[in-house]
Amino acid sequence: MNRQRRYRAPHPAIALAFLLINFLLVPWTVAAAEQPKDLYEMEVLGVVAAPGGDPSAGQAGQTAILLRGKGTKRELTLFVGPFEANSIAVPLQQMKPPRPLIHDLTLSLLAALHSRLGRVIITDFKDNTYYATLSIETDGKEITVDSRPSDAIALALRTGAPIYANSKALDGANSNRTLR
DSSP, X not given: OOOOOXXXXXXXXXXXXXXXXXXXXXXXXXXXXXXXXXXXXXXEEEEEEXXXXXXXXXXXXXXXXXXXXXXXXXXXXXXXXXXXXXXXXXXXXXXXXXXXOHHHHHHHHHHHTTEEEEEEEEEEEETTEXXXXXXXXXXTEEEEEEEOHHHHHHHXXXXXXXXXXXXXHHHHGGGOOBOO
8 A cells, every 4th residue: 555645734833933043044054063273262241332433444333342262362342233232231231121032032943943052153354244153053963054243142142152253253353343
């Protein structure tokens, strides 16, 4: 007897979770994350108003996120907008919003899918813009997801995941460029 399997649509909640994750975390790569050799673990020192800033670098009226290497003197200053700064300040100040913010929602979706944020890496600096990746651990695999550094930091602070920067990103920090 030859039985054909019929397609069965996933539960609507699961379909919604996948849709939201794809919307929030695209583009992503299933390939195993390549570990750069020159990683420096960073700590977030704080969020401060950027006095004046350099308007030619897009820094006017922005906020600075200050990071320093743990055990090193390497520093990184990222300029972000007010919404990004708030997303980082909330976990730094151990505030609990009455409703989940987008980063809280993202972490809830990861947990519902039996995944977790393993680490964050600020990976590059090109054209006055910093780049980062999220390393998501799921089903015994590591998935690397492209991210804005501000979102990556906001997620890491909420989970306690380590934040790293490589030399390429830290060398770009010497000129205090704009984070996008």
